[in-house]
Amino acid sequence: MNELLETAIAYPTVVFTILLGVLLVYWTLVIIGALSIETFHVDTGVDGTIDGAASASGDAAAESFGAESTGTAEIGDQGDGGDTHGGTTNLLEALGLTGVPITVSLSFLVLWSWLLTIVAIDWTRNLLVDTTLRPWAHTGIAVGSIAASIWLTGLCIRPLRRVFQKHPTTESRSLVGAVCQISTLRVDSRFGQASVELTGANLLLPVRCLEQNQLTKGSEALIIEFDETKEVFLVVPMDHVLTSEKRSTSSNLPSNQRSQANKQS
Secondary structure: OHHHHHHHOOOOHHHHHHHHHHHHHHHHHHHOOOOOOOOOOOOOOOHHHHHOHHHHOOOOOOOOOOOOOOOEEOOOOOOHHHHHHHHHHHHHHHHOOOOOOHHHHHHHHHHHHHHHHHHHHHHOOOOOOOOOOHHHHHHHHHHHHHHHHHHHHHHHHHHHHHHHOOOOOHHHHHOOOOEEEEOOOOOOOOOOEEEEEEOOEEEEEEEEOOOOOOOOOOOEEEEEEEEOOOOEEEEEEHHHHHHHHHHHHHHOOOHHHHHHHHHHO
16 A cells, blocks of 8 residues: 555656546536536537527626637637647547547546556566666656557547537537628638637637638638537538628629629629
């Protein structure tokens, strides 16, 4: 027991011990209802935003990284901050740790890292007689434990994804056809956010554009589809829509009127 305690408070296990302690306090507060499990939820979907519309009409803050109380339900930061949010989400997706709140993934990751590090250090205790090499060996053990923990965490959260799976609401689909205003510096097939007014509240939605575009903060775009798999809205620039409508109208005109319309344009 003493050896376990010594290992837990010694380098490098002490790092995981501290993190584990913080997480234990967090989950204790969750259990007694002082915090919400969604507090640090990295969400690429839209349901959390729509569900927060009522509170957003007051002074409530959107629960997300960097979200502030601005009277707008938000998912992540705007502008450059949104890039950071997108990068965090992409990293979690690459590691296979999405589909559950980040606190759940982080809890499994820290717990597994703590356990594996303690076990590995205990197994190698008698092998590392050279005290000068011991810190380096323990650092290698910690890195290896983290790598193994990522894989084990992915296995643990896989059956939990159904519990936290979100289903698109009717309200989400009703936004198709609405005009939104871009809130980030860019929109592409992997990143983008836009605001749209709904029942008096501005909602910040995750949007994607599958074509080359010049969309930037303040641009207007048309929501053309809701991707239920990725829980994002597909948009096209409004100038593209207007250009297409103009061409369609022009093609239906008689030849003389079409020529005159082309000259005016």
